[in-house]
Amino acid sequence: MVLDVLLSLITWQNFFFLNVGVCAGIIVGALPGLTGTMCIALLLPMTYGLNSITGMLLLLGVYCGGIYGGSITAILINTPGTPASAATAIDGYAMARKGQAGRALRTALSASLVGGLFSCAVLIVAAPVIANFALRFGPAEYFALALFGLTIIASVGGDSLIKGLLMGMAGLLVSVIGLDPVDGIDRFSFGVTSLLGGIDIIPALIGLFAITEIMSKACNVHKPVGTIAEFKMEKKQSFWDVFKYKTTLLKSSIIGTLIGAIPGTGAAIASFLSYNEAKRVSKHPEEFGKGSEDAVVAAESANNAVTGATLIPLLTLGIPGDTNTAILIGALTMQGIIPGPQLFVQQREWVYSIMFGLIIVNLFMYYQGKLFIRSFINVTKIPTQVMVPVLVTLCVIGAYAVNNTSFDALLMVLFGLFGYIMKKLDFPLTPMVIAIVLGPLAESNLRRTLIISKGSWMIFFEKPISLFFIILAIGMLFMPVIKKQLAKHKLAA
Amino acid sequence: MSGYQKNMVSSLVFAVLGAALLIVIPASVDIGTMSAVGPRAFPYFIAICMIILSVVLAAVTYWENRKNDAKMEHTKSASGEGKNELRALMLVAIVLLYILTFDILGYFGSTFIAATLMLLLFRSRNIKHYLIVYGSAMVIYLAFTKLLYVMLP
Numbered sequence: 001m002v003l004d005v006l007l008s009l010i011t012w013q014n015f016f017f018l019n020v021g022v023c024a025g026i027i028v029g030a031l032p033g034l035t036g037t038m039c040i041a042l043l044l045p046m047t048y049g050l051n052s053i054t055g056m057l058l059l060l061g062v063y064c065g066g067i068y069g070g071s072i073t074a075i076l077i078n079t080p081g082t083p084a085s086a087a088t089a090i091d092g093y094a095m096a097r098k099g100q101a102g103r104a105l106r107t108a109l110s111a112s113l114v115g116g117l118f119s120c121a122v123l124i125v126a127a128p129v130i131a132n133f134a135l136r137f138g139p140a141e142y143f144a145l146a147l148f149g150l151t152i153i154a155s156v157g158g159d160s161l162i163k164g165l166l167m168g169m170a171g172l173l174v175s176v177i178g179l180d181p182v183d184g185i186d187r188f189s190f191g192v193t194s195l196l197g198g199i200d201i202i203p204a205l206i207g208l209f210a211i212t213e214i215m216s217k218a219c220n221v222h223k224p225v226g227t228i229a230e231f232k233m234e235k236k237q238s239f240w241d242v243f244k245y246k247t248t249l250l251k252s253s254i255i256g257t258l259i260g261a262i263p264g265t266g267a268a269i270a271s272f273l274s275y276n277e278a279k280r281v282s283k284h285p286e287e288f289g290k291g292s293e294d295a296v297v298a299a300e301s302a303n304n305a306v307t308g309a310t311l312i313p314l315l316t317l318g319i320p321g322d323t324n325t326a327i328l329i330g331a332l333t334m335q336g337i338i339p340g341p342q343l344f345v346q347q348r349e350w351v352y353s354i355m356f357g358l359i360i361v362n363l364f365m366y367y368q369g370k371l372f373i374r375s376f377i378n379v380t381k382i383p384t385q386v387m388v389p390v391l392v393t394l395c396v397i398g399a400y401a402v403n404n405t406s407f408d409a410l411l412m413v414l415f416g417l418f419g420y421i422m423k424k425l426d427f428p429l430t431p432m433v434i435a436i437v438l439g440p441l442a443e444s445n446l447r448r449t450l451i452i453s454k455g456s457w458m459i460f461f462e463k464p465i466s467l468f469f470i471i472l473a474i475g476m477l478f479m480p481v482i483k484k485q486l487a488k489h490k491l492a493a
Numbered sequence: 494m495s496g497y498q499k500n501m502v503s504s505l506v507f508a509v510l511g512a513a514l515l516i517v518i519p520a521s522v523d524i525g526t527m528s529a530v531g532p533r534a535f536p537y538f539i540a541i542c543m544i545i546l547s548v549v550l551a552a553v554t555y556w557e558n559r560k561n562d563a564k565m566e567h568t569k570s571a572s573g574e575g576k577n578e579l580r581a582l583m584l585v586a587i588v589l590l591y592i593l594t595f596d597i598l599g600y601f602g603s604t605f606i607a608a609t610l611m612l613l614l615f616r617s618r619n620i621k622h623y624l625i626v627y628g629s630a631m632v633i634y635l636a637f638t639k640l641l642y643v644m645l646p
Contacts, residue, residue: 049641162550166507169543173514176539180532183525187532190521211588218584218615219577385615386622389608390629392588397633400595401643409592417585425499443535450530 004349009357013054015364018357021061022365023372027379028062029069031387032079034213036066040327041209042391044202044334045398052335053350057357059331063324064116064307064358064365067267071108071300072376076101084267084306087275087299094291107293108300109369110242111249115301116362118253119260119308124355126261127344130316134341139448140459144469146442149319151476152263153431161477164431167422171435174199181444182451194407201330203399203412204436208429209323210395211416216423218388239366245297248278252298256305261312263321267303274302308358315339315351318441323430326437334402500554504547511543580614587611600645604630 021043028039039062047055070085075092088108095104137145153168177188178198189195242249252274259270278298279288288295313319318340320326332339343351369376399412419429453459460466494502518536525532591607598606608626617623637643 046637046641049637049643160550162546162553163503166503166543166546166550169507169539169546172535172539176535180522180525183532185523185525185532187522187536188517215581215584218581383617383622385612385617386625388584388615389611389626390633392584392591392611393604393608393630393633396588396591396595397600397637397643397645400592400645401637401641404644406592406595409595410589413585413588413592420581425503426496427503439535447530447534 005352005356008053008349008353009360011054013051014057014357015360017050017054017058018061018361019364019368021058022065022361022368023061025062025065025067026069026072026365026368026376028081029066029085030072030081030376030379032073032081034217035082035209036062036069037323037327038210038213039066040324041205042394042398044205044327044331045401047331048334048401052332052337053353053357055331055335056328056354057361059328060307060354060358060361061364063328064304064361065368067303067307068109068112068300068365068369069376071112072105072373075104075108075296076377082267084271084303085299086268087271088296088303090275090289091292091295091299094289095293095296098291100291103293104296105373106370107242107296109366110239111252111297111300112304112369113239113362113366114242114249115253115256115303115305116307116365117359118250118301119257119305120355120359120362121308122257122261123308123311123358124352127312127316127351127355130312131341131344134316135345137341137465138463139445139452140463140466141469143442143445143449144460144463144466144473145317145319146438146445148469148473148476149263149438150435150442151473152319152321153434160426163427167427167429167431168435171432172439174204174432175436175439176443181440182447194405199411199436200402200408201333201436202402203408204415205327205330205433206395206399207412207415207417208419208433209327210391211412212419212423212429214388214391214395215416215420217384220384242297245294247281248274248294248298249301251277251281252302253305256302257309259302260306260309260321263313263319266322267306270306271299271303274298304362307362311355311358315343315354316341320434320437323433326430326433329437497554497558500550504551504554507543507550508547511540511547514540514543583614584611587614596646600634601630 024039024043025036028034029036040059043058043062047058050058066082067084070080070082071088071092072081074080074085074089075096078089078093080086080089092104092108095101150168153164175198177195179185179196180187186196255274255277256267256270259273260267275288275295275298278294279285282288282292282294284292310321310325313321314325314328318329318338320329329339337343337347337350395412396409399409400406402408422429449459450457460470514536518533518540522533522536587607587610590610591603594603594606597603605627608630609623612623612626634645638645
């Protein structure tokens with residue numbers, strides 16, 4: 001099997017597209033106002049014409065590159081490119097002001113690599129164990145799991161649980177359009193043939209995450225990026241220098257991995273938790289906030305450690321833990337691959353190719369960051385007036401390419417407009433995406449289970465695994481309270 | 494719009510949507526099987542939840558507003574903000590035009606027109622910007638058709 005995995009991984013297409021993904025991710029991650037999530041949504045249609053492993057490596061490259069890329073502008077202009085780099089900006093920019101920008105950039109890169117590789121190792125060890133356990137799942141367990149996944153909405157709903165749930169309902173509404181999964185009855189297509197098959201997730205994703213951001217960018221088209229701090233890369237600084245902070249590296253990687261494996265949390269929480277922890281145990285806590293290299297190591301290793309860990313619930317249970325993994329499910333669905341425990345039985349080589357491929361993604365992220373940092377920084381100088389038309393073209397082509405019909409592109413614009421209005425009204429978009437992905441899974445398994453139990457709802461409480469996930473789901477609804485407490489901790493730091 | 498107004502407007506919109514769903518479901522969704530959970534069950538669940546959540550949002554917003562004894566902070570829009578929103582809406586109009594002309598004029602025709610309109614919308618006078626955007630459109634075409642084998646009109 002090892003040979004099969006290596007043979008499927010080591011191809012020129014994989015290396016080429018993986019590097020394209022990493023490069024695109026770093027660039028977009030570095031650009032304030034654009035996120036890696038948007039880039040994943042934009043490149044998603046490109047995976048249609050690619051082999052499934054190549055497509056996934058492209059998107060994983062964007063994912064990992066995007067999280068690292070945010071640290072570049074965080075350090076150089078005190079503007080994190082992604083929320084995950086907000087903790088890095090605190091000490092990274094302070095280091096830049098002291099003339100140590102190059103050192104901060106190299107440290108962030110090395111720490112990102114270590115965190116990413118650590119979570120890959122955990123993924124490779126833990127995923128098969130969890131998948132093996134999940135093979136016992138039946139329709140009742142899958143419904144309870146989907147319900148648990150839907151309650152993640154509570155924790156990704158931002159400050160307002162109610163707004164998150166309302167967007168979740170909007171997502172569920174989108175998911176029921178088309179033919180009913182059990183009886184094949186038409187729902188809400190209103191005679192439009194293109195809607196009979198339901199709304200494809202790709203126009204929805206591109207609309208909600210790319211068009212919405214492009215519209216926001218268009219609002220601030222003349223806003224300057226900010227003055228970029230000058231820097232010199234220190235030739236004497238090597239990758240191994242980061243191991244001066246080995247305790248911080250290990251702790252932060254563990255924190256990032258644990259946080260990443262829990263659906264609904266995310267890299268931003270991981271990086272702040274690690275920052276606080278590193279400061280708490282540091283012999284020189286007074287240096288934090290004033291340019292401490294230890295702080296940069298803590299934040300960056302934690303946020304990249306999230307990347308491998310978020311694939312654990314995705315690959316083993318088919319549950320997206322955040323927006324990026326929800327989009328990855330879209331990519332898998334496009335390729336006809338259903339994530340979940342059966343994947344580890346029916347497509348074992350594919351799964352291991354992805355898991356080991358993530359290691360290669362992290363390595364190329366390091367080398368690209370090391371060799372092309374100046375080029376990436378120059379990209380942030382591209383005027384928004386030039387970027388917007390190019391991004392719009394990519395979006396339209398991407399949505400069109402799904403089914404070679406303009407209808408999907410029109411849907412994309414509708415979703416984009418909806419997403420823009422909802423953002424203006426302070427509604428989060430991630431819950432809608434999670435609901436679109438999990439809605440069909442929840443409904444079809446609920447109805448199948450009730451057919452098996454002849455209408456008795458007690459079946460969900462009689463099966464122990466199902467009961468476990470229902471209890472977790474209830475607990476998840478209290479996640480906003482827990483998050484508020486964590487945020488208080490963050491402020492105290 | 495203040496936070497109070499945003500929440501009240503959104504709860505009204507979602508409540509109306511939920512109510513509309515309740516009316517539309519019997520006409521739009523067949524009863525299907527006679528089992529307790531048929532094709533209408535999930536849509537009804539969504540509609541009822543939307544209405545309940547909208548009412549809760551409105552109630553919580555009203556309660557917090559009374560507790561704080563002041564309307565939620567009214568964010569004064571800068572004078573340019575209206576222009577920015579208009580620019581975003583005009584961008585959407587250009588994108589819609591782009592999509593509607595896509596099959597009629599083909600990729601290059603519709604992309605050229607849409608890209609030019611967008612650059613004019615952003616008042617770009619630098620010829621380099623136009624050349625870069627047109628060049629990028631060509632690269633995107635080649636990437637999708639030659640590399641990914643996607644058919645474009």
